[in-house]
Amino acid sequence: MASLGIEPKWQGRLGLGLLLAPAILWLGALIVLPHVDLAVLSLRERIGPRHYVPSLAQYRTFFTEPLYWHVFVRTAVMSVIATFLTLLLAFPIAWIIAKLAKGRSGSLLFILCLIPFWVSETVRTLGWMILLRESGVLPALLVKLGITAVPVELLYHDATIMVGLVYTSLLFMLIPLVSSLESLDNSLIEAAYDLGANGFTTLRTVVIPHAAPGITAGCIVVFMLTLGNYLTPTLLGGKSSQWFTEQIYNQFITRFNWEQGAALGFLLLGLSTALVMLGLRLAGQRFGDVMRRT
């Protein structure tokens, strides 16, 4: 930036170089090269100490070992369900914040909804464990209310994992939904009403088309985070969680089988990318726009 007494053209080049260097170092050394390395790792097989040959064995294992693809499909399906439930739960709240609450109370309500997400997922999961475990708060309450005779274990079910996933995802759905609903002009809704549309028709023909970018952005982010989540499924699901990130961790850290772990990692990355692309295609949007929205 400083005038160094060299020609302006070279000064511009120097400035560009100085700004490019950190970006390239960051993306090259921490994103691109590690992923190339991971790809190489996943495509080789160990046949002796420090001796490797190129092979597809790791990917073959994935398809022949039912456990792997079973967990893979399960993770994908549960993530899709969790994303859908999060949208369903968050939409009315986003509507209240953006449209029903007046002035400051809307902002306050929004901040109130964001507060729980200022603390880490670990703390929130601890809360759910205290609430749901057999000796926990809700089972005790159920006994007191006479609904169950003895405390029931509410942890370690698929439904528990789902509650945890939806809970932890709400923030990432609320923010894009609120901002896309705020930009919807109220007079459009009034016009629809005056023209005789009922609530459902207005929602379908006016509100949802307008909020589509926000809905897509929220769904994509929530889906990715759910798919890649580790903490919530393992703690709330216990031994029966069967989440795909757990398999990757086991291969990499517990069994030290990096080749297999790398292959599983790539499959997860592929799944995540494929479904994000599909979502964007369905909504007819570009990746960059969606990311800037969140």
Add this chain to the structure above:
Amino acid sequence: MIPSLPRPRWLRTATVTYLAAFLAFLFLPLIVVAVFAFNNAPYPAPPWHGFTWDWFLGNPTSGRVGLFKDADLLGSIWTSFVVAIWVTVLSVLIGISNAFLIERKNFAGKQVLSVLMLAPLVIPGVILGISILAFASRVAEFIDDTFGWDWDYLRPGLPLVVLGQFSYVATIATLTISARLRRFDRTLEEAALNLGASKPAVFRTIVLPYLRPALIGSAAISFLMSFADFNTTLMLVGADSPLTVEMYGRMREGATPVLNAVSLFLMLASALLALGLMRGGPRTKSTAAAG
């Protein structure tokens, strides 16, 4: 549907009920965490046995190790803090640099680079972790084979944790700071230059003060994201555990209410941080969310 249109009574009631249920759902886990930090019992579970400070102040000799006497837990808070400071400083610096690169410069491959900058947000944290782990170990091996140097900080440990978290937090800082720089009125800069200010002076007195809210916001987000990160950290962690990993380990074993105590401590700390940020100036709904 909106206040200016007639809404049936049942719909109003349903709206209020839903909102109340939703807020209860949001806050219930945090409330129980806070409440059971003071329960006079060895496990964070009902029934209520009376109030105690043991889980904050308890001595090892009394059989109850409180937060302020739990060296492992305090150590992990410190570790998280140091890691978060590094991640914050690195992310904000590269965020400023990237913002100027994207908003002010034109060069071949700019489109590719700006899409690539978003990539870390789409890659699951676990995969960022393992790819950096594997790559660092390959580089370490290479350096060892070629030069015979043993570079310990390329093995799992805090330097790798910092790099792993930085790899995606940098994207968030970049987005926040670029968005602010994009709205900057460049005529202000030109006016200052016309009046004879040097480029560094313009940067210091005009551009930087304008960017200040975005810098503070992105620093706060970076710090929080680093402090709360679990996925990437888990893959790269060495002997010193940051707080999230330490808590995770204890939660699997069924820990004492000292975890509630440390959680309450975290809640208060982030509340203070949030209040501090909100005093920074009036904010709209959207900026409250973004930073």
